[in-house]
Amino acid sequence: MELTREEFEKMTVYAHATNNQRDNERRAEILGFGGRGIQIAPGANVRVPQELIGKQVFIGLYCYLNGKVTVEDYVLIGPGCSIVAGNHKFNAQTGWFSDRTEGDGDERVFIGRGSWLASHVTVTPGVHIGKANLICAGAVVTKSTPDYAIVAGVPARVVGSIDPVSGAYRWGVMP
Numbered sequence: 001m002e003l004t005r006e007e008f009e010k011m012t013v014y015a016h017a018t019n020n021q022r023d024n025e026r027r028a029e030i031l032g033f034g035g036r037g038i039q040i041a042p043g044a045n046v047r048v049p050q051e052l053i054g055k056q057v058f059i060g061l062y063c064y065l066n067g068k069v070t071v072e073d074y075v076l077i078g079p080g081c082s083i084v085a086g087n088h089k090f091n092a093q094t095g096w097f098s099d100r101t102e103g104d105g106d107e108r109v110f111i112g113r114g115s116w117l118a119s120h121v122t123v124t125p126g127v128h129i130g131k132a133n134l135i136c137a138g139a140v141v142t143k144s145t146p147d148y149a150i151v152a153g154v155p156a157r158v159v160g161s162i163d164p165v166s167g168a169y170r171w172g173v174m175p
Contacts, residue, residue, distance in 0.1 A: 004140070006086070010020075011084050011113070013036075015042055016042050016043065016071070016168075017042075018036065021039050024039035024041050024058070025038070025039050027040045027041075027042070027101050028040040029149065030076040031046060031051055032050050033046070033050055035058040036053075036054060036055035036056070037055050037057075038056070038058075039058045040059045040060075041058075041059060041060050041062075041079070042061055042062075043060065043061055043062040043063075044059045044060065044062060044065075045065070046063070048063065048068075048071075050070045052068065052069060052070045053071045053076065054072045054113070056057045056073055056074050056077050057071050057077070058074075059077045059174050060078045060079040060081065061079035061080065062079055063077055063078075063079065063081045063083070064081070064082045064083070064084070064171070065083045065084075066083075066085070066086070067085030068085040068086070068106070068107075068109065069085050069102055069108070069109045069111070070108065070109070070110045072112055072113040072114075072115075073102070073110060073112055073113050073114075074114045074115070075111055075112075075113070075116070075117075076115075076116040077113065078117055078119040078120070079119045079120070081117050081119070081120065081121045082123070082124075083121075083122075083123040083127075084124070084125060085108070086107050087107065087141075092096050092157065106126065107125035107126045108125075109123055109126070109127055109128075109129075110127075110129065111129045112128075112130045112132065112147065113132070114131060115129055115132060116133070116134050116135065118134070118135060118136055118139075119137045121135045121136075121138070121139050122140045123135075127141050127144055127145075129151075130144075130147035131148065132144045132162055132164065133145045133147070133149045133150070134149075134150070134151070135151045136152035136156075138154065139151055139152050139153060139156040140153075141153065141155075141156040142155045142156065143156075145158060146175045147175060148162045148163075148164050148175045149161055150169060151169075160172055161173050162175075
């Protein structure tokens with residue numbers, strides 16, 4: 001597709017300067033995720049099959065989702081998150097990392113209903129994040145988490161829980 005300079009300038013400004021519900025929903029629709037209240041903020045790269053993203057999902061600025069990543073309903077993914085299913089492996093014959101690992105095992109990622117991944121969270125292949133988790137900013141989640149967990153750190157660990165009845169955060173109390 002060839003764009004005029006004016007079209008390209010407008011598209012560039014629009015793609016990077018708008019981060020509001022209407023435009024985020026339009027962006028999701030254009031990318032094939034429309035009709036379910038999904039919002040995709042500017043700069044997000046969502047390379048996930050459409051059927052794996054639930055309804056009322058927000059994918060923040062400059063996020064990267066790739067592979068068999070299931071995102072259940074009502075999930076918030078903050079800016080700069082990286083969620084990748086699959087990896088590369090070392091090939092002894094060539095001497096470098098190149099081959100994909102999907103054929104070696106189940107490296108799907110699952111993000112449970114109602115969870116919030118704060119800014120710059122990384123979720124590694126094979127992780128299952130439970131229902132209604134709070135994953136704190138900058139966490140690197142390398143292991144699966146239970147429902148109603150508060151998770152923080154590098155590598156991430158459960159540091160508290162959320163009371164499913166009151167919604168209160170319980171720091172130091174594990175689910």
